[in-house]
Amino acid sequence: xxxTQSPSSLSASVGDRVTITCRASQTISTYLNWYQQKPGKAPxxxxxxxxxxxxxxxxxxxxxxxxxxxxxxxxxxxxxxFATYYCQQSFFTPLxxxxxxxxxxx
Amino acid sequence: QVQLVExxxxxxxxxxxxxxxxxxxxxxxxxxxMHWVRQAPGKGxxxxxxxxxxxxxxxxxxxVKGRFTISRDNSKNTLYLQMNSLRADDTAVYYCAKDTSPIxxxxxxxxxxxxxxVTVSS
Numbered sequence: 001x002x003x004t005q006s007p008s009s010l011s012a013s014v015g016d017r018v019t020i021t022c023r024a025s026q027t028i029s030t031y032l033n034w035y036q037q038k039p040g041k042a043p044x045x046x047x048x049x050x051x052x053x054x055x056x057x058x059x060x061x062x063x064x065x066x067x068x069x070x071x072x073x074x075x076x077x078x079x080x081x082f083a084t085y086y087c088q089q090s091f092f093t094p095l096x097x098x099x100x101x102x103x104x105x106x
Numbered sequence: 107q108v109q110l111v112e113x114x115x116x117x118x119x120x121x122x123x124x125x126x127x128x129x130x131x132x133x134x135x136x137x138x139x140m141h142w143v144r145q146a147p148g149k150g151x152x153x154x155x156x157x158x159x160x161x162x163x164x165x166x167x168x169x170v171k172g173r174f175t176i177s178r179d180n181s182k183n184t185l186y187l188q189m190n191s192l193r194a195d196d197t198a199v200y201y202c203a204k205d206t207s208p209i210x211x212x213x214x215x216x217x218x219x220x221x222x223x224v225t226v227s228s
Contacts, residue, residue: 031213033214035151035215037151041220042201042203042218042219042220042221043143043151043201043215043218044218045206045214045215045216048206048214049214054216086150086151088151088153088214090212090213090214091213093156093165093213094153094165094166094167094168095141095153095156095213096153097150097151097152097153098150099150100150100151
């Protein structure tokens with residue numbers, strides 16, 4: 001299953017609403033996770049099962065979608081949110097990640 | 107608290123072998139599936155393999171199938187990745203990660219190690 005993220009990068013300001021999309025090459029129901037990764041660090045789970053917020057993750061992060069189209073939204077971008085975001089399908093092995101979306105400071 | 111500490115990375119020549127280890131603590135290791143995920147320098151994440159809580163089920167990425175073997179020793183709370191016939195494109199930081207759900211693999215990783223770098227070069 002191929003996972004396609006868009007955009008591959010974006011520039012945004014603190015306080016902006018940011019939306020990242022992820023498309024699966026076949027239907028995966030809601031078997032979709034989102035991770036955040038900062039440079040030199042391991043990924044951090046943000047959202048699982050498409051829309052469930054992982055414990056300890058700020059509520060400004062939200063996920064939606066089902067089937068083939070998914071969205072990660074950051075409602076009000078904070079300085080700590082500048083990072084790369086990856087989607088990952090958990091429907092079928094081999095598990096696959098999207099190519100990543102780098103969120104940079106405008 | 108959950109801790110995962112990888113070791114065993116380094117520089118290795120093409121076609122040689124290397125074994126990575128991941129020492130787990132802070133949770134009941136024997137109850138959870140475990141993953142290896144890698145990241146080539148400057149690239150995205152690539153899932154490598156997963157093993158069930160008891161070692162009875164193992165799944166691999168096509169890119170490593172037949173060359174890499176995932177295993178675990180629940181008595182030592184340790185996960186392994188045996189890598190044979192290494193190629194230049196296996197160069198990456200290798201992360202071990204814990205599956206979120208006990209017993210059943212749900213293919214979602216909630217805790218990750220800091221990673222260990224494997225460089226395949228002559």
